[in-house]
Amino acid sequence: MNAPTTARPVQRKATRPRADAVRNRERIVTAAREMFVEDGPEVPLDEIARRAGVGNATLYRNFPDRDALVREVVCSVMDRTAHAAEEALARTGDAFEALSRFVHAAARERISALCPMLSSTFDQHHPDLVAARDRVERLVAEVMDRAKAAGQLREDVGVGDLMVALAQLSRPPAGTGCLVHDRFVHRHLQLLLDGLRAPARSVLPGTATTLEDLRHA
Amino acid sequence: MNAPTTARPVQRKATRPRADAVRNRERIVTAAREMFVEDGPEVPLDEIARRAGVGNATLYRNFPDRDALVREVVCSVMDRTAHAAEEALARTGDAFEALSRFVHAAARERISALCPMLSSTFDQHHPDLVAARDRVERLVAEVMDRAKAAGQLREDVGVGDLMVALAQLSRPPAGTGCLVHDRFVHRHLQLLLDGLRAPARSVLPGTATTLEDLRHA
DNA sequence: ACGAAACGGAGAGATGTTCCCCGGATCGCG
């Protein structure tokens, strides 16, 4: 069943797929991320494969079913978002500037691709998923807390408010093929950021929303 | 072919469908508006009929094809939006307050249902459509101009900026069945409005966007 | 109460998506 001579050649073999295989896998994830944000989470898998420049069989080999691909994309986007938050925290010069940088970076990373997370036909309790989610939540909360502590961010907003508004604004408008250039998106995000600044110019209805609230809603 | 005794019974007959027929037609349009904003412009027509509480045949009798239904919904939403703008203008007390009222009202009227207008598979040049569109654009421009003239609205935003951001924020998140209550939407709209106030707290990238710009984009 | 119009359920046809199979090309390694 397994090789008896060397101690653990199994793991070494398992972590060493062929070079072009991993490249193709990444191309698929990238293409899927783009397609998901543009055409929704139910875009045909064959088209994702075509956009990635690979055959459909390659896609099905890497991801047994649609959920596996979606999960990979969501985790990937969360990692990118978390990384953006870490970078924003590293530049501690101005707390609100860090928040601003994070928001625009997250939009560029296509954060709206993780909206399928809210879909019902999707296992929200996968280990990799909750880990990535908690990490993102913690980092974003820290970015916001710093800005609040510096008196630059209004107090009546939560992580959920920011993330949902961010995802909504950075999502391409429904009409397929209508790629409103990112220029528009960043204009709107900037307007949102201006509305987030302290002192608050109005009172918001309801209460600050956490990501926890969104999951139970 | 036609009755010879009375002068013009034809028109009278044409404008008098049965009472339950017009009621059903309205129920269909209402249901379609909800489904379009929730599940996108490609939701099965049979489900729209089911949600409206009518048989599918009734839907196909009233609207020969999908485009006819979409067009009716879009025109309906535009009329409601224009009406909201007129009401906002009527309350001339405070110009920005009028803008705020319009924004929240438009969200309640499900303005995001007219995003299929941007779709390619949709006749944008239908007479009813351009008429309704021009009316909306004119009214919204007037609301914004008044607020600008009063020094309450930043100068670097256009009608297109407002309408797109409004549509995006009031759209339900992608996950079907995830009806984030309107409370969240109005929170985010309020944040946007605070960012729209003069004096501007930052400079926006790009230039003010009109609806004309969006059509050619 | 009667004629006409509208209604609703069911089904045929068409369209599009998923997934597997197999010949051929590519990569890693000696």
Added chain:
DNA sequence: CGCGATCCGGGGAACATCTCTCCGTTTCGT
């Protein structure tokens, strides 16, 4: 440089879904 094994890609069958029409039944208006 050559060999074995892995991976790739196009084509096609099975499956699911949506569209749209037919026809017996019900409801409206007079």
